[in-house]
Amino acid sequence: MxxxxxxxxxxxxxxxxxxxxxxxxxxxxxxxxxxxxxxxxxxxxxxxxxxxxxxxxxxxxxxxxxxxxxxxxxxxxxxIARTFQNIRLFSNLSVLDNVKIAYHQHRSYNMLSAVLRLPSYFQGEAEMDKKAEDLLEIFKLGHKKHELAKNLPYGEQRRLEIARALAAQxxxxxxxxxxxxxxxxxxxxxxxxxxxxxxxxxxxxxxxxxxxxxxxxxxxxxxxxxxxxxxxxxxxxxxxxxxxxxxxxxxxxxxxxxx
Ligand SMILES: Nc1ncnc2c1ncn2[C@@H]1O[C@H](COP(=O)(O)OP(=O)(O)OP(=O)(O)O)[C@@H](O)[C@H]1O
CATH class of the missing domain: 3.40.50.300 (P-loop containing nucleotide triphosphate hydrolases)
Known part of the structure; x- marks a missing residue:
């Protein structure tokens, strides 16, 4: 195919x-x-x-x-998701937030549940946290999730870029x-x-x-x-x-x- x-x-x-x-x-x-x-x-x-x-x-x-x-x-x-030759991360956000943002961008929002903070909203957020953390584990970045992206060594930034691209499923x-x-x-x-x-x-x-x-x-x-x-x-x-x-x-x- x-x-x-x-x-x-x-x-x-x-x-x-x-x-x-x-x-x-x-x-x-x-x-x-x-x-x-x-x-x-x-x-x-x-x-x-x-x-x-x-x-x-x-x-x-x-x-x-x-x-x-x-x-x-x-x-x-x-x-179709990609990484860049020149790394393009949100350098002042944490490693975890870099991946979570990509999930957010991809997710279809139910605005009402977000605005009213309904249980389904929190459930969705918790699921996203879990997925993002799982991705970071795969790329051996789990222990660095709270660090700012810009503070990671170069090789780890490259791995984070791939993790972020995968968040778009x-x-x-x-x-x-x-x-x-x-x-x-x-x-x-x-x-x-x-x-x-x-x-x-x-x-x-x-x-x-x-x-x-x-x-x-x-x-x-x-x-x-x-x-x-x-x-x-x-x-x-x-x-x-x-x-x-x-x-x-x-x-x-x-x-x-x-x-
Ligand atoms: N926006 C642009 N405006 C004008 N020329 C461009 C532009 N982007 C790329 N080029 C030219 O197109 C050609 C191909 O460039 P490209 O960056 O795609 O090559 P590459 O194979 O990725 O090279 P490298 O391995 O050095 O990254 C080059 O001659 C480059 O100068």
Whole structure:
């Protein structure tokens, strides 16, 4: 079953085709990597998938329904959540509140019960507290729930961003360089968490990552972008030995990245 299909998608900035005639399909439950040299168009593609940018041409369909033209919050409600290359947390809120806010944004409110403070309101709040705390436990942040987000070390902020994205209860999770700035130990732990949450939350995941050992280690399939175009698609083994990929990464060691 196809969850997401991207058809002939392009985005032009002035004279620059940042994303050029991209076709992509994600099946339900897949864990797919999106790689490519700096400036290849990876983040632009994420921005198109999440409604930050409107495509110049082409279509994006989630469960066969187009999402082009929807606002980012509408796309989030339809089931696509993301993290950002530059962490975007509410830095002056607690770790717990960062996740709770995401639940609130997603929840359909019964305003009357909120205003009148009916028992159902408190029950809903308590459920949300519990869900948020459970998510923090999964990401090994439970003991830090009362700390301000800005005081967490970098690796933990990245994990908190993923926890927050999951609070929107997405079907498709887009991770933009989740291991950036992490040491090898943190990266290895993160890989485990990504694998685990995919199973536990029935997720489909598309991740951008420069850390080849992470990409090759956990992705079942990989798309390679170069100058806005998909130049290769396949399993990690196929990608490692693809001459076009090796050429695009000239000087970087794709072929020896251990998987
Ligand atoms: N808002 C914008 N206006 C103009 N040009 C842009 C804009 N956003 C991206 N670009 C250009 O589009 C191209 C693709 O950029 P993008 O950030 O998508 O690449 P990337 O693959 O994510 O790179 P990196 O790995 O360095 O993050 C680059 O040449 C970039 O300068």
């Amino acid at each position: 196809i969850l997401l299909s991207v058809n002939h998608l392009s985005k032009t900035f002035g004279g620059l085709k940042a994303v050029s005639d991209v076709n992509m399909e994600l099946k339900i439950g897949e864990l797919v990597g999106l790689i490519g040299p700096n400036g290849a168009g990876k983040t632009t593609l994420f921005n198109l998938l999440t409604g930050v940018y409107k495509p110049t041409e082409g279509d994006i369909a989630l469960r066969r329904e187009t999402i082009v033209g929807l606002k980012p919050f509408q796309i989030n409600q339809k089931g 997405p079907q498709l999770l887009l991770l933009d360089e989740p291991a950036a700035g992490m040491n090898p130990q943190e990266t290895a732990e993160l890989m485990e968490m990504i694998r685990w949450v995919r199973e536990a939350f029935d997720l489909t995941i598309l991740l951008i990552e420069h850390d080849m050992s992470l990409v090759m280690g956990i992705c079942e399939r990989i798309y390679v972008l170069d100058y806005g175009q998909i130049i290769a698609e396949g399993t990690p083994e196929q990608i490692k030995s693809n001459p076009k990929v090796i050429e695009a990464y000239l000087g970087e060691d794709v072929s020896h990245a251990h998987g």
